[in-house]
Amino acid sequence: VAEGFVRTLDEMSRRDIDVLVLGREGNARFVSEATRLWLAGTRPFAPGCVVVRETGAVHLMSVTDFGVPREIPSDRLYPMSWNPANIVGAVAAIPGVSSARHVGVDGLTPLFEQLFTFVLPGAEFVDGEAVMRAARRLKSPAEVDLIRAAIVVAEDAFAAAVDALRPGVRESELKGVFEERMCQLGTTTPALEGAFCVVDGDAPIRRLTSDRQIADGDLVAMSAGVLLDGWEGSLARTWSCGAPTADHRGRRERWDAQWTSLLDGCRPGVRAGDLRATAGASVHGVGLGYEGLEDDAVLEAGMVVQLGLESGGVLGADVLLIRDEGVQPLTAFPYPAEGE
């Protein structure tokens, strides 16, 4: 049995949750290790995966066992339907669901809430996303290796985009170069559609890549990432198009100083909110995709985070493994050298 699933069952016990009904693909993949079709963007809640604590069974909405591990036999698959009542009926028929008192859900829609309340009149619906966040937060060494593998792909694709950065290229073309290389390296799913955006002085850096042509002397902020077998590898850097100007060098030096101080403060015992107190700083968990970190989340050994800083028209971000003996960067992509 996968270790992540064991942690999920432990969290369910600790919080007295009998059944989890999961709509978020990252959560479903964490407990099932199933690969289903990747779609961009938010999707409204639908019960795509069910975990029953009593039986220790994972059930999946799928019409096929393609991408589904052997540990989940086909009698634990239930088909999709355009009629939400059918889906809710299939979930309610899963052994152990109808007697559940506490059902954790990672989201809801008004319609599914109504239908579930009807078929499970005795159940109380509680925060299943908090359960999954807790189960996913600390990474095992094997999980860290999966993140490392994703970072290798992300960095290779990032290098292709840096190589393609020259006067006349469009921002959107760099996004295409990154994704093409990512696919050549064997994964077709981005963690995000990358930002490859010309910096406009001290204005906030755009994250929506446009079709703007990049000119000699432009500073270009780049943030991108991939999902390899669902695990995220991501990074951000800011590169000059052509030779860096004195302005670029000044901006980078100021950023370097702020980054060093931010990185110094990133260690076990620190709250995510403390890191975010630095203007332009960002921090989120990295695992089976993006993992949210609340302001009160305390960094501890075994967490993997992406720490980022946007300041003075320069954007940079690295993935870090938090350890008791200090932070270990998992991204190794260089920062631009003096003349780059």
Place this chain on the structure above:
Amino acid sequence: VSGDLDLARMRRERHRKVVDTLDAQGLAAAVLLGQPAAAYAVGARAPAADAARASHQRMVAVVAAGGDAPHLYTAFPEGVPPELPADHVHGALPVEWDEGAAALLEVLPDGPIALDEYTMPLYAPLRGREITDATALLSACKVVKTADELECIHRAQAINERAILDVERLVAPGVRGTELSGAFLRRIFELGASANTVDPIWQAMPPCIADGPSTVTGDVVFPTPTTGRPFAAGDVIWVDTGIDYEGYASDFGCTFVVGGPQRRHHDQGARWREIVDRCLEVLKPGATAGDLVRAASTNGDRPWLPHLYLAHGIGTNSAEMPLVGTDLGAEFDDALVLAPGMVLVFEPVVWDDGEAGFRAEEIVTVTDDSYEHLSARDGGPRG
């Protein structure tokens, strides 16, 4: 479809529809957390991302009855429509956390609201309020497209089709689906796509259903995620890709035969053409989804994937109303009356167990007296 596109007009007309529908349904406001819904109501954009990241970086739209401009909460000011008044544009609301949920509750108007989804921090504090599911409201607004919306779908589809022409040249024994995805993604961004919306699908179909992958319904399994398996000569590849242009989805489907189609592949393509043509013959305002189902079916055989549909609408969602031939049933289909401005993506399937099959997609919009294509007409098997 005129080639003319006025994005500000499109946003204005969509907002007017949402406000009119709120008024008609006696609702005080629509609160929209889903990105396609927020994109529809406000016309704002956020970068495409994996679902988890997209949830944490989501835009939130609050559209009030009465017609005042919508309020938008976003981390991406560059994606805000220029005409939205500055005092209606706000920083992101982190509704994945209690403080963001509390901040949203504070700005909600009194009275019944339509909501598309709850995050868990929103769920508990909203209990006791009169909440309806926003699906019905959005469907009512979205099902009939304005001319600008049709133009966006047309442009999205044209970019998608153009990119596929370049990908098609690469199809050969030994090539992997992942390589086709790479060429496709690079090309769509060169051609001006706003985003990619689905992992491009290049599924090698088994000759027989029994050859697997196994299925819980007994039907052909499609779609499955792209893998690094190299194509072999004679492989039948079902293609399904979708990109986004100004918030509107394309939906492209075709069949490649590695090494080139044989007679039986052309025959399957011709039978697919007949199914779609029979549907197009009856397609006009006043026809029902049930009429299309009957036109496509022969001797009780419903030639499409039963867990999907004969046809679906498309817009800011890749599949939306009108849905035709789903498991919602015959009564649903017969009650669904087609009207000018509705869009249908036809995707029937021809399957000869033992010799695989043919699948493609074709998009049309209903006009005042018949229909007009938004996609190219499918020309049969490729490769």
